[in-house]
Amino acid sequence: MLQYIRKIIQISVIAVILSITIMSYYGYLLSAKGQKDFMDVVMEEKGHIAGILYGAINKVAAPSPNAADEFVSYIDMFKGGVWSLTVYGFNITDPLAAVIATISGKAFYIPLAISIIIPMVFIFIFGRAFCGWVCPMNLLFELNEKARQKLESFKVPILDITMDRRYKYVVLFSMLVLSLFGIQLLPYILPYALVSREIYSYIFYTAFSFGMVLILLLLLFELLVSRRGWCRYLCPGGAFFSLLGFIRAVNVDADLRNCPVNCQICTEVCPRGLEPHKNIIGMECDNCGLCISKCPASAVRYKFGVRSLELGVKAKAIIILFFLLLTPYSSLLTVSYAAHAKIINPHAGAQTHYPQNPSEEYISERDGYIVNFSVFQHKQSDSTIRVKAVAIVRDKAAGKPYLGPLKMVFYRKSLFSFKEDMVYDFKKDFENRYPFYANLPYESDFKVKVSFNSNGKDIEFEFPIRVGEPKSNLIFLGLISVILIASVITIAHLKKKQSKVISPAG
Amino acid sequence: MFEKITRRLFLKSSLILGSAIVFGGFLWNKAAKAKVYLRPPGAVPESKFTGQCIRCFICGEVCPNKAIKFVDIEGGITNIGTPYISPREQGCILCMKCGQICPTGALQKIEDDFKKIIDKVKMGRAVVDKTICYSYNNRICGFCQQSCPFPDIALKLEVWARPVVTDKCVGCGLCEKSCIQVPQAIRVIPRGEEHKIAFYENYQMPIYDEHLPGMPPGH
């Protein structure tokens, strides 16, 4: 029963974030009266999920044209997610966010201080309960743990790295040190802040951002490498709530006199890695009540046990480094996301869209010349992308634009190298217009060489550009993930064999 | 369930972990070129802004024009997740909703009032790229002035409908959004990048010096 209530609360938290964001987007559509065509397109797009969704909301809400503003101002009273939430115009902010903002901004803002009162009271009563009952990432982690148990029951070798739980305080402390220097990394690491943000990104731009990569990495980490590893050992948010929840009104307490067989199921299920069977619970307990619900009246043996594989410190460090290394690679993906968000953004004033918003812009200076190079692209249909590359060359000494002959060569990326693909030769007599325009028909990564001759000297500029959303990066990232997963499984497999050799009983 | 390790090992590894995070952060900060972004109206000075903003994305949700975007990993570690405006995608219509709702004071509350906005909002300043602006190149356009919320105060038209930006410009970017030239011939330079203004203003097509055959016939 307790667990059902908890699940319902967790799911409704995600539902609240989702509906706030969806309603915000609907509010934007309502406000965009000047873009009526655009709004109609979105709301009436047949067979498209966004069209169906917003069309349905529009039917239900049906604000008359005059009352649209009023309706929007009502929507405006509900904003945000778990990191900071505005309800009826009243703001509730995560105390950790407030602490970090105050330190790194070196400014005290009274409304912010007021907005953390409710969460603080909550923490003083329930301790770390945010983690167990509210955190939307925790729900995903719990589902992930179910998957982990499935893997184990299918005898897939996976790792269970255990660490010292105190590391999360170290992470928290380092974050505070960084924020002292104005570097606010925390909101981009805490998965529960990321979840609401990715929901926002997807609903507003139909593209995820870098945070999604981190979320997936963490899920992978807990699935394959360490059972509930992030929450137990590393999460600075959990550390913060644990510290604040040191003194709390509601506690979980194990009465050892009533424990007949010492079955340790409670310890087995504890998501935080505490030991209720010895009544070692302490401030890190999130009051989720799993141990309470699971404690059997009679002595029933627990079916699946976690194979705890003892690895050396070095092996652990290497595996964790693997995961860290994935992060920079995944930035490749993010570039695609950014391009995607720009490609879907048409010129609102035009009936048929034309590309007007640069997806890439460079200003580069060499030998007294300055080149502005920009790329404009837009989707004509689902499969074709129209692209314009524009170069504006300025002669610094003369204070004039350069108008002579110019050559643009496009090198298209094949798997490992760049091959010459297209050549644009602009003549001096302006058969082509100024600025210099080139059109590209297909999606890929390109290298562009812009060259011209000035007083007998060849001047060359080079710009990397990305046209469309080439799939090569996805494939690359997929390959790396497969290697990662394979190596984790191999290590686990080898370790299992080893332990069998040493102790046949295990 | 959790591994007991010696105090010595814990201290040693904590030191490594902690310094790895801190120095990693610093290195990343150094490595990434800190770009200057156009911030939503009412933003506190840049050095404070990146510190004070908690990346809650509420301003982005409230913006009726979807003008507010959020920096992703490409912006360097101090800028990640902070709101910015990319005027060519969507300009700010100066509704002042974002400042009203921002929970941290990173965006200050400014009343939705013509005089107050002109006095207090200073996101940046628009600059005309005379090399490519139609009006400076034998054509008459003046589109940007029509879209400016403060026409003839922030953006004036001279002879041949040539746009001239004054110091009253608040940097909302509506002109940049509406410019009919591609690439845009008027753009907003965010505060803190004022040195770039001269770059765009100083290059002018030599229209009256020599005759240019085949000058841009629109597109």
Ligand code: SF4
């Ligand atoms: S003032 Fe209004 S339009 Fe401008 S950025 Fe803020 S919310 Fe968006």
Ligand code: SF4
């Ligand atoms: S509402 Fe304020 S704190 Fe939140 S993301 Fe926007 S500027 Fe930052």
Ligand code: SF4
């Ligand atoms: S000149 Fe452009 S940026 Fe400045 S106030 Fe007018 S429209 Fe906004």
Ligand code: SF4
């Ligand atoms: S809209 Fe663009 S091209 Fe037209 S006058 Fe303004 S800056 Fe020049």
